[in-house]
Amino acid sequence: MKKRVLAMLLSVTMVASVLAGCGGSDGAADNSAASTDTSDDGAAASEDTSAAGDFASADSGETVKLKALFIAHPLTKDVEEMQWLAEMEAEANVEIEWEVIRADWETVKSTRFAAGDIPDILFNATLDDDYTKYNGLFLDMTPYLTEELTPNILTMFEEEPDTKVLATTMEGKIYATPKFQGKWPSTNTVMFINQNWLDNLGLEMPTTYTEFKDVLMAFKEQDANGNGDPNDEIPLDYNAYGGNNAWFNSAYSLTNLLGSLGIQLTNWGTDAYFAEDSQIKCYAVDERYKLFMKYMADLYANGLINENALTNDYSAFQSLSRGNEAGEPVVGCVFGWEETDKFGPELYSQYKPVPALDYDIDCEPGTYDTRWRDDYTGLNMSSNRACISAKCSNPEAAMRFIDRFYDQTHSVESLFGGVTDGCIEVTGDNSYKVLDPLDPNTDAGTWKWTSTFADNGPMYIRRASEIEMAQDMTYALEEREAYNDTIAKAGTSDTYPQMFMKYTEDDLNTMALTQANINNIIDNQWSLWMTGEQDIDSTWDAYVESVNNAGLPQVLEIRQAAFDEYLKNVQ
């Protein structure tokens, strides 16, 4: 008898656990159904908003509690310690519970979004295609962009119409607010050379590919840094490691030199796409890229390019430029953002920018119209700064809070740090001064990333605002004077700012899949050519064919259609 009872008990528990297993999956289905429901509710609610304008103001009597997620730079300090942020919360009458993620967001994002696990407000967390992919997860902001709720955002849309174009989807919806930080320079990258080395060896600043190679040869063969060891100099260094097709996408890759062959890159030239006479092309299969790779293979074969750069990550790349243990410079020529950031306080004064080189291998210099990468829109504008969950209980309060970031002073605080935090000083009606870092051991660039949202935050820096910036930004702007004339050559027909392009979901899926296949070929081949593992001439045709077979023509077609549409809007 006892045994039978036990057996029954066991079978009951077993059945129950099976049910529980199924219950779990049902629950998930319910959840996703619920999220579609809320999106409907959201739409319904938004229709009411105009009528319920008084609801928003009635609401403001009581502090609204919201949750927010911020994808921050790894250095960023605890956001709870940011005084300016607390002030903004008080102004908008909200209380935010913050969640900050500092690394690897890309890897957890898709699972979190697919599970619908998001807080009320998300900062710097989304990309354009997330709104189509996770349709119904995010709130369409258009009904909430009103004079009453978001005066500052509307001012930005009016004064910088590009930002509105950037934020609006194909269907005319706005899921996230963009930013505008107008004070940034027109290119991300400067090519630096060690002027002391040139002087030590009695060399001139190179202006062409041939002269450049001669200079690098001299760096390699002689004791350029004068420490008695002629073999510790690394003539040329670059960064192209990190999984994400970095040879084509890193800001500090050797592909920066492609401009010398007349290829005008825009906004980091993502995935090797560029525009020429209003045509979208991929330089990875361009004849000029072949010439470029031959030159690189020649430099590599002569031992002029850092061999370890292939496997050095970004931090190794950065630290190499800061010299050896004895503080002596070991890198002759390298790409960077700004000299104090790249070479550190001891060595930065030795390095000078190299103006864009002319291509002159087997031809006269000037055969190709020399260009330099134009990153102005990429550095100064970006979409997807802040978006709101469709399930947010009080979108009005969330919008009100987001709009505070676009206030004239708060925008500057968002970028450089708070007034009450001691990061900036208000020196006039519309003028500000960025103060020295409170921590004497950090440089201004690092300090910015530590103490505030910096470039990751929402902001609208007015063109009229006068900002006296820290030393590093002054340097950054000065260094780029060497490139300004070259960059100015870029016109509408050869500027391809990819972030302005709008695609349908089907197109996005095709592009994602095809690009992964293309990257797999091109991201492998450049290194085989450069290191001399494969001969360029004999493998080029097969390579181009395989890239085309992987689907490049389809991608170009999709991109061309979107670019044509964009050009129509611009003109």
Next chain:
Amino acid sequence: MVSKNQTATVNKSFGFRTKKYWEHNWQLWLMLLPAMLYILIFCYVPMYGIQLAFREYSFQTGITGGKWVGMKYFKQYFESPMFFSTLKNTFTISFWSIVVGFPAPIILAMIINQLRNKKWKKTVQTTVYIPYFISTVVMVSMINVMFANGSGVVGNFLKAIHLVAADTNILGKESAFVPLYVLTGVWQAMGWNSIIYIAALSSVDTQLYDACKIDGANRWQTMIHIDFPAIVPTIMILLIMNMGNILNVGFDKVYLMQNSLNLGISQVISTYVYSVGVKSSQFSFGAAVGLFNTLVNFVFLVITNWISKRSTGTGLM
């Protein structure tokens, strides 16, 4: 009448036998229950997600709600230029992993078993299985440091003894990837994997060794004629299980060891699923490729099992 009576007896005896069986064995089933539940809940129930491979994934309707597209994603994979290269790379890496990695622990176990000095034996055993506890990330960082071009200790040693040509970038060369992957894997897992064989060897009847000695066999002959036959069933079972994993190249180690230079050999099915399925959010495509991978594994498992049953009489099913 007679026939009716007979069926009744049969029925009764069947019921009786079932009852008797449960009375005898219920404790065993009870002990088995947690494992069965675990497999049911975590292996069988989630299989409903397989349908994702045949549906267009849509965020709004979830895994089970997307449009049914049949074999679309499989076709997409088979027709993609990556199909042969990922399949070939995966197969190459696992083939060498099994060819080199499978016998290594067996040989190690037989050698350790022959060691007479107890203390020495324990030391060796512990030393060889400690690397197993190094996590993959740390392991790959160690590889990157020790084989770095120019400064890597092990890399430079191999070049000094002319095992590797002086101008090779070990971390970058395609042809060096598989040996590096396989041999570091052997170094790491050999000791751990040998434990099961050492356990099997400890069950060998010591009388056999004595008889062997009397017959004048040396160490080598003892190993071949006593030790090896004793662990053949264990070897076969493990081989079948390994074959079932032939296309399951560990994702993390390959992914971490990837760089642009070795991509031609290091892009395996699992890393491809990650870069397309997860990073580019093509969930259905990823699911289809993953399912294909599992099917191939299953086929290999069945074939090896069949061969093993025919040739040695040991098998899983």
